[in-house]
Amino acid sequence: MRATLEIAGIGIGPANLSLAALCEEAGESSRARFFDRKPAFAWHRGMMLPGARLQCSWIKDLITPIAPTSRFGFLSYLADRGRLFAFVNAGFEAVSRAEFADYLAWVAERLPGLQWNSELRDIGFEDGAFTVHAGRESVRARHLVLGLGHEPSLPACLEPYRGTHCVHAAEFLERTLPLARKRVAVVGGGQSGAEIVLHLLRMANPPARLTWISRRSNFLPLDETHFSNEHFTPAYVEHFFSLSVERRSELLREQRMMSDGISPSTLRELYAEVYRLQFLERGAPGPRLLPGRSLVACAMVNDAFRLEIRAEDTAIREALAADVVIAATGYRTALPSCLEKLRIVRDPATAALQLGRCYAAAWDGPPGNRIYLQNAGRWSHGIADPQLALLAWRSATILNDALGREVFALGGTASVISWSRNAEHSVLADSCE
Template structure:
């Protein structure tokens, strides 16, 4: 059973909503689009900005997506959704022009911004200009305080407010001549004839350098591009690297020890933080043209294996201090403008800190369904969008798995499979998300010889063995029902919820049991109690089959 009611006409001013979404970036917009057809869910999504805006400071001319346009808000889990990118093209009567214009080129971010804004305008339960100041729980529901007076009450929360721009300590408080990349496009700082330093060797830094080199007659006098990496590294967009952006890899990664996760995450960075190969080639071509073909000249230096360690004001300019990470030598240079493509911090939003008791997202324990473990989890669920890279892997902040993550949250909220999120095709990773069992019945328990055994085959092809005690001729009518099943290594059961009392007896194996928002490690010999109307599931993170007997009544 879902943990909410059925008043589809409820509005933001209603007593208690089923779900309040805070923030409306692509992650929560995906969730909102997948929830839109579900009339039995009373929901609202609050966004502080006056309209939908996706990284407006980085919507530079020609900036392109690093993923396929099919990885939009919905298509990978619901290709029939009216909120797909292809339907956006069809509704605006530009499908054929798009197919011709983009037959061998990625989609621009500007076009996806148009698509996102179109979806946001189509959703009646989205509210813009609503900045959340605080969130509390009154024992019955979350109280979301908006502005000075307005309150929203909701049984569950999903938070997707994004990350905060990271500015090195040495670069703070220096005025408009030092700007983070996230503000570059909107601030449009003057660069013609000036000495510009771009700090950051990822995609954002490359896009800014490319933009500066393409300004024609308004070129900077000098560009210094600084990267800590040992080179301007290309995005690893190879076939097997893309398997890391598969739902099955999330299951694999989630089961790893924390220390192993951290090491693996660093080794995979170029699959998310690398620079698009076409962009690298375009920058190199422009530098060649500047050196040999163009009348408009700009001096430049490319500094890899180099770190920004100091930044101070000197009259009308700036003094930049750099450390060479290989030679260990320090140098200083003068600049008129410094652009910091230094990424973002993973922090807990201010309004959420009192509930979670943490400042850093890395300190927040997140379940496989993206709900967080907090002291009031039995009272209501808090889900995090784009905040679980440390537990769910490199794909978490990427657009690739946005729809799958949102579908996982939908299924968890409703306690049933609205969208299929289980077995996904993968060349590397075994299917997860469904309980497995031995089809030949060799592991059947002794009780099956005393009663009729019914075998049900699920949509995924797995078997669940039900023990029908009521139809056995040599037993009295039993006041309970029973079953037995196994979970293969790397797999998990779907989230279940029902009115009955239930007891699980783990006969063999090890796993992670989640019930009512609480999670515990279990192994053979453990007895697990499941109260009525409580969402529950079990994962097998061991190497042996996990066997479970189930008894339920009431």
């Protein structure tokens, strides 16, 4: 083994890629190593649909909000690719997912300390440091940073049928699905489901019948108005973290459409396609749109899926047949089994991983050795945590805490809203003076 590192990162998605970029920017890359089982950087390949766009601003890239002059920012990428002026002239409302993925891969190519083809074999703790065995290497590190992302989650009734004709949205473009002239059901009313439905409607050889099922009351838009976007700021994360578990749970339910809704531009395009098929195209069956329904059962009958759905408003059940099922049903946090020996603590009330202010998990070990979790803090830090919006700020928070000094200044947390009585400009305090 080599000398003890400060940080060993497991998984190289956007989260740990941001941390690696900050390490390089701060001249600390020799003190950190990052491991991933993939042969090279890849991000959401199964969902790189034509025209799919990010739901947050390109300026919230891997590093710019913390180090605006960094050579790893999105503007530097555009300049290096020779299309900065063209990008500005295009006036895009949002960056395409494909272009942002290319940016991420561009950064990955320029960072030392990223180890590919290095599947995690084991993690232990001995003599004051973590031991990480990944690929053919073994390293010691004072701290771990887990950026493992999320695993696709299917409804329990679909899980037994996962395969050639039943897939998660994350695999959509990586599978050869028999779609032309087939009965296709898309389950899930978020952005991924909407993008897949729009793609299917525009196919040269579309499905014979397309059904879109969502348990939400309608195909609801993303709430991306100005005051709602204040929930995606460091100031609000600090406020959210200070609240009780009960209040956090209430707020997460209330704020769901600020992170899980469908982009208004996608809804606009979808509605236009549905209108065209239903009213203008002769003999072209429009899609069957079924919001307010929950998928409750699935069975195979005569080589087809028999889906049973229940109306949320009336509790009436109905059945429909499908040859292909695509589940746009979200993701779940998953930790590798070898971490069980470290006994990471979960919150007894929510079963969520119990994270501190700087994203370190509670675990059965010395407090001076920390296990940081990226993308696992929705219950502790709010709706911004699984999103791209605060990648750079969260990574800088972790790096400062791991190195025990202010590598990057994080004081720029001003908000136009006073979130709590401890806010710098308390309305109540001003009125009582």
